[in-house]
Amino acid sequence: QVQLQESGPRLVKPSQTLSLTCPVSGGSISSGSYYWTWIRQPAEKGLEWIGRIYSSGNTNYNPSLKSRVTISIDTSKNQFSLNLSSVTAADTAVYYCASGVGAAPATDYVEYFDYWGQGTLVTVSS
Amino acid sequence: DIQMTQSPSSLSASVGDRVTITCRASQSISIYLNWYQQRPGKAPKVLIYAASSLQTGAPSRFSGSGSGTEFTLTISSLQPEDFATYFCQQSYNIPWTFGQGTKVEVK
Numbered sequence: 360q361v362q363l364q365e366s367g368p369r370l371v372k373p374s375q376t377l378s379l380t381c382p383v384s385g386g387s388i389s390s391g392s393y394y395w396t397w398i399r400q401p402a403e404k405g406l407e408w409i410g411r412i413y414s415s416g417n418t419n420y421n422p423s424l425k426s427r428v429t430i431s432i433d434t435s436k437n438q439f440s441l442n443l444s445s446v447t448a449a450d451t452a453v454y455y456c457a458s459g460v461g462a463a464p465a466t467d468y469v470e471y472f473d474y475w476g477q478g479t480l481v482t483v484s485s
Numbered sequence: 486d487i488q489m490t491q492s493p494s495s496l497s498a499s500v501g502d503r504v505t506i507t508c509r510a511s512q513s514i515s516i517y518l519n520w521y522q523q524r525p526g527k528a529p530k531v532l533i534y535a536a537s538s539l540q541t542g543a544p545s546r547f548s549g550s551g552s553g554t555e556f557t558l559t560i561s562s563l564q565p566e567d568f569a570t571y572f573c574q575q576s577y578n579i580p581w582t583f584g585q586g587t588k589v590e591v592k
Binding site: 405407408422469475 | 574580583
């Protein structure tokens with residue numbers, strides 16, 4: 360079973376860059392069956408999808424964050440990472456890494472998030 | 486972006502109750518709809534994918550239905566471990582978006 364665990368600084372100063380890493384265990388990050396994604400959740404609020412990366416390095420980002428987000432992958436270390444630049448207090452949230460997979464129970468190939476890290480609270484404050 | 490709207494935002498129920506949560510999409514998303522359960526302090530866990538397919542390991546008391554713009558998640562007989570928040574999520578168009586959540590509380 361795939362396991363993920365977010366790691367990185369819990370406190371980031373305004374205007375700086377938030378950096379998190381997600382090592383993957385129990386499976387290869389190079390598996391073509393999965394993509395790797397970041398999702399965040401501000402306190403007492405809903406979930407916001409940040410972006411995803413395939414083992415090929417191809418990425419998709421949420422347009423609302425695209426100018427500040429970079430997701431990268433290191434297949435040699437079996438991990439992927441998130442960088443979010445120019446952070447403000449509005450970026451304070453629990454950040455989750457997760458794996459994405461697809462299934463086609465009928466004719467449609469539907470993607471969903473099957474394995475998640477436990478989440479890490481990142482606070483933006485001076 | 487596709488807006489996902491859940492109703493109700495919260496509900497109170499008792500063990501054994503049948504519970505139904507609705508999720509509406511701002512445009513048709515066919516069956517590209519997933520449901521997640523989030524217990525306090527924990528990561529979300531997928532229950533239903535593709536509107537009605539039960540994820541491996543999810544209890545059979547959970548079921549999903551719908552297509553197009555309206556979807557439902559039903560818990561046939563609420564169990565103590567089901568008191569949690571439930572989110573719908575569309576994977577029809579990027580950016581993937583979630584509903585605001587429905588909190589199921591003890592009555």
